[in-house]
Amino acid sequence: xxxxxxxxxxxxxxxxxxxxxxxxxxxxxxxxxxxxxxxxxxxxxxxxxxxxxxxxxxxxxxxxxxxxxxxxxxxxxxxxxxxxxxxxxxxxxxxxxxxxxxxxxxxxxxxxxxxxxxxxxxxxxxxxxxxxxxxxxxxxxxxxxxxxxxxxxxxxxxxxxxxxxxxxxxxxxxxxxxxxxxxxxxxxxxxxxxxxxxxxxxxxxxxxxxxxxxxxxxxxxxxxxxxxxxxxxxxxxxxxxxxxxxxxxxxxxxxxxxxxxxxxxxxxxxxxxxxxxxxxxxxxxxxxxxxxxxxxxxxxxxxxxxxxxxxxxxxxxxxxxxxxxxxxxxxxxxxxxxxxxxxxxxxxxxxxxxxxxxxxxxxxxxxxxxxxxxxxxxxxxxxxxxxxxxxxxxxxxxxxxxxxxxxxxxxxxxxxxxxxxxxxxxxxxxxxxxxxxxxxxxxxxxxxxxxxxxxxxxxxxxxxxxxxxxxxxxxxxx
Amino acid sequence: xxxxxxxxxxxxxxxxxxxxxxxxxxxxxxxxxxxxxxxxxxxxxxxxxxxxxxxxxxxxxxxxxxxxxxxxxxxxxxxxxxxxxxxxxxxxxxxxxxxxxxxxxxxxxxxxxxxxxxxxxxxxxxxxxxxxxxxxxxxxxxxxxxxxxxxxxxxxxxxxxxxxxxxxxxxxxxxxxxxxxxxxxxxxxxxxxxxxxxxxxxxxxxxxxxxxxx
Ligand code: B12
Numbered sequence: 181x182x183x184x185x186x187x188x189x190x191x192x193x194x195x196x197x198x199x200x201x202x203x204x205x206x207x208x209x210x211x212x213x214x215x216x217x218x219x220x221x222x223x224x225x226x227x228x229x230x231x232x233x234x235x236x237x238x239x240x241x242x243x244x245x246x247x248x249x250x251x252x253x254x255x256x257x258x259x260x261x262x263x264x265x266x267x268x269x270x271x272x273x274x275x276x277x278x279x280x281x282x283x284x285x286x287x288x289x290x291x292x293x294x295x296x297x298x299x300x301x302x303x304x305x306x307x308x309x310x311x312x313x314x315x316x317x318x319x320x321x322x323x324x325x326x327x328x329x330x331x332x333x334x335x336x337x338x339x340x341x342x343x344x345x346x347x348x349x350x351x352x353x354x355x356x357x358x359x360x361x362x363x364x365x366x367x368x369x370x371x372x373x374x375x376x377x378x379x380x381x382x383x384x385x386x387x388x389x390x391x392x393x394x395x396x397x398x399x400x401x402x403x404x405x406x407x408x409x410x411x412x413x414x415x416x417x418x419x420x421x422x423x424x425x426x427x428x429x430x431x432x433x434x435x436x437x438x439x440x441x442x443x444x445x446x447x448x449x450x451x452x453x454x455x456x457x458x459x460x461x462x463x464x465x466x467x468x469x470x471x472x473x474x475x476x477x478x479x480x481x482x483x484x485x486x487x488x489x490x491x492x493x494x495x496x497x498x499x500x501x502x503x504x505x506x507x508x509x510x511x512x513x514x515x516x517x518x519x520x521x522x523x524x525x526x527x528x529x530x531x532x533x534x535x536x537x538x539x540x541x542x543x544x545x546x547x548x549x550x551x552x553x554x555x556x557x558x559x560x561x562x563x564x565x566x567x568x569x570x571x572x573x574x575x576x577x578x579x580x581x582x583x584x585x586x587x588x589x590x591x592x593x594x595x596x597x598x599x600x601x602x603x604x605x606x607x608x609x610x611x612x613x614x615x616x617x618x619x620x621x622x623x624x625x626x627x628x629x630x631x632x633x634x635x636x637x638x639x640x641x642x643x644x645x646x647x648x649x650x651x652x653x654x655x656x657x658x
Numbered sequence: 659x660x661x662x663x664x665x666x667x668x669x670x671x672x673x674x675x676x677x678x679x680x681x682x683x684x685x686x687x688x689x690x691x692x693x694x695x696x697x698x699x700x701x702x703x704x705x706x707x708x709x710x711x712x713x714x715x716x717x718x719x720x721x722x723x724x725x726x727x728x729x730x731x732x733x734x735x736x737x738x739x740x741x742x743x744x745x746x747x748x749x750x751x752x753x754x755x756x757x758x759x760x761x762x763x764x765x766x767x768x769x770x771x772x773x774x775x776x777x778x779x780x781x782x783x784x785x786x787x788x789x790x791x792x793x794x795x796x797x798x799x800x801x802x803x804x805x806x807x808x809x810x811x812x813x814x815x816x817x818x819x820x821x822x823x824x825x826x827x828x829x830x831x832x833x834x835x836x837x838x839x840x841x842x843x844x845x846x847x848x849x850x851x852x853x854x855x856x857x858x859x860x861x862x863x864x865x866x867x868x869x870x871x872x
Binding site for chain 2 (some may be wrong): 284324325331332355356380386410412413414455457458459460464532
């Protein structure tokens with residue numbers, strides 16, 4: 181039961197065991213010596229009671245090593261995210277790799293490929309496309325804004341759309357407390373979307389992010405403690421140093437969570453981005469980020485805590501060679517090193533734009549990566565020793581054998597979007613590119629895929645919660 | 659002696675040396691060096707680094723390093739200028755910050771650096787800055803420009819609130835407001851009554867020059 185994703189049989193290491201330990205010990209030293217700021221009265225109290233050294237005036241918490249390691253052991257090895265029905269459940273953790281959508285502000289106009297603010301219909305179309313695609317296992321919402329939707333309503337609004345038009349489970353977020361409405365809706369539909377709470381580097385948790393984490397914990401939903409470092413700006417410029425700092429930020433969140441509710445599900449987010457020292461711009465598609473994520477995967481495999489990555493995206497503004505190259509490299513190394521969720525499907529420009537046609541192309545990318553991870557299937561039948569002996573040298577051939585007829589479909593991946601025709605056929609077919617195929621697929625999905633997972637009662641109930649949220653923020657405006 | 663001190667101040671900036679900048683600034687005061695000349699020396703240093711940046715020979719770490727060194731020396735020298743009852747000539751005074759609710763500051767810090775290098779006196783209030791705090795600082799420093807950064811659509815509304823608060827205080831026409839940050843557009847700037855907008859930190863300098871042209 182459930183959506184399975186891919187199994188990474190032998191994850192790739194990019195650090196030595198010794199290096200993993202040095203990063204870990206470095207982290208423990210930073211946590212014990214400098215500590216992490218929590219702008220949150222209750223969190224300070226909880227952590228003080230748990231055995232941390234708390235400086236209330238500076239709101240600074242120093243963590244004894246034993247407590248950090250104890251908290252790590254309380255994290256479950258797998259986290260089950262519930263879909264609309266059990267066949268859509270996703271078990272996040274080793275040895276599985278799953279794919280999720282990216283999240284961004286805007287969409288791309290399908291004709292001009294220019295950036296534009298999404299409409300509610302764009303949200304619905306994106307939710308449907310993501311739900312349809314076989315290699316997308318989790319929704320991370322569609323866009324972080326929509327024409328005509330009040331800014332503060334966006335997280336509940338986009339979740340409202342996801343559950344109305346999709347069957348797969350979600351990971352979610354919140355800003356300034358708006359997650360409370362989303363949590364209520366999830367309770368109505370019987371899902372447990374994991375909640376993203378992000379530390380502000382260096383070493384600082386803001387009030388609303390701790391509130392957010394506590395809201396999700398309170399609901400009994402898994403949490404996604406994360407951070408987002410810009411190397412040389414908000415963290416050391418070196419990847420090793422950035423890893424040490426990032427670990428300290430995430431682990432401090434885990435200590436809080438496991439103290440509040442021991443055993444609460446945790447999926448950690450790594451995100452180290454190189455800042456380009458010529459301009460200060462953050463390079464989402466930089467290879468440094470790919471390497472950092474690979475190292476992060478290895479460290480958290482060692483801790484045995486599920487992990488994910490978001491904005492596995494590109495700096496390119498359109499689906500071009502740069503876009504394909506940056507995403508392919510990132511998806512592949514993340515999968516090989518054991519990321520449990522790669523949240524990058526649909527991403528084009530940083531976390532500024534996502535596009536459903538890019539999601540369709542990424543689906544193809546994810547399929548190919550899945551095939552690569554599966555690797556070589558070795559057994560008596562596939563080794564084909566008897567067959568080779570039987571066919572022998574030329575004029576022997578394999579095309580007419582039972583073996584080929586039976587096994588070619590499981591051995592060969594038939595691309596859905598790529599061109600493999602001869603030149604004249606390609607010209608005759610209108611010189612289509614993968615983008616053309618993706619656009620055709622998009623039209624087909626929108627026209628034919630219409631799941632309606634919710635009963636009328638439930639739809640009504642979540643719409644009422646949405647309305648409540650709208651009224652709440654409207655009254656705050658005036 | 660005076661020349662050696664001035665040279666050393668400039669050198670401290672082009673060598674990104676905060677400690678030396680502070681030390682030579684103290685020395686300048688002790689030895690009675692004209693503080694206006696001391697500022698000039700620091701400015702020469704920072705211009706040199708700025709030119710290196712424009713020519714693609716130096717990068718942000720150097721630029722920010724030089725600006726930091728200058729910042730280490732300035733309070734000491736400004737104190738002396740005040741003591742002597744003189745006034746420092748700057749391109750203008752700019753109060754800058756990221757608005758309330760928003761803690762994104764990478765872009766804002768770049769804006770501060772570029773403005774400093776261009777000769778503006780930048781008072782950086784940091785992040786999560788409420789409208790009242792901006793207004794207090796504008797009054798206190800008699801700012802020519804108020805520069806607001808916001809990275810989220812939600813916190814863009816704080817820019818509007820800050821401008822409204824300036825109007826309420828009756829000082830909207832005394833200070834020019836420029837805004838920027840990832841979520842901001844020209845349309846939004848027009849809508850909330852900001853005087854200027856630019857999508858880049860380099861553009862912020864051009865805006866500031868334009869807005870302070872008397
Ligand atoms: C780095 C980052 C963070 C870091 C910030 C670290 C720091 N110290 O700044 C961390 C991880 C802490 C973070 C947290 C959050 N972030 Co954030 N973050 C980003 C990210 C990836 C990059 C921003 C950046 O620094 N860019 C580089 C700089 C150089 O660019 P810039 O700031 O735009 O500045 C340039 C210009 O705009 C201009 N400029 C800037 N200010 C000014 C001012 C003036 C006057 C002028 C003229 C020009 C100007 O000059 C600069 C250089 O050219 C963006 C996505 C993106 N790629 O933009 C999201 C993004 C801004 N974050 C976002 C969000 C939602 C959040 C969180 C709420 C996430 C969460 N759920 O926890 C929290 C918010 C916390 C808070 N209350 O503020 C959203 C905002 C969406 C929206 N439009 O509403 C974005 C767009 C990502 C997304 N798609 O979701 N974030």
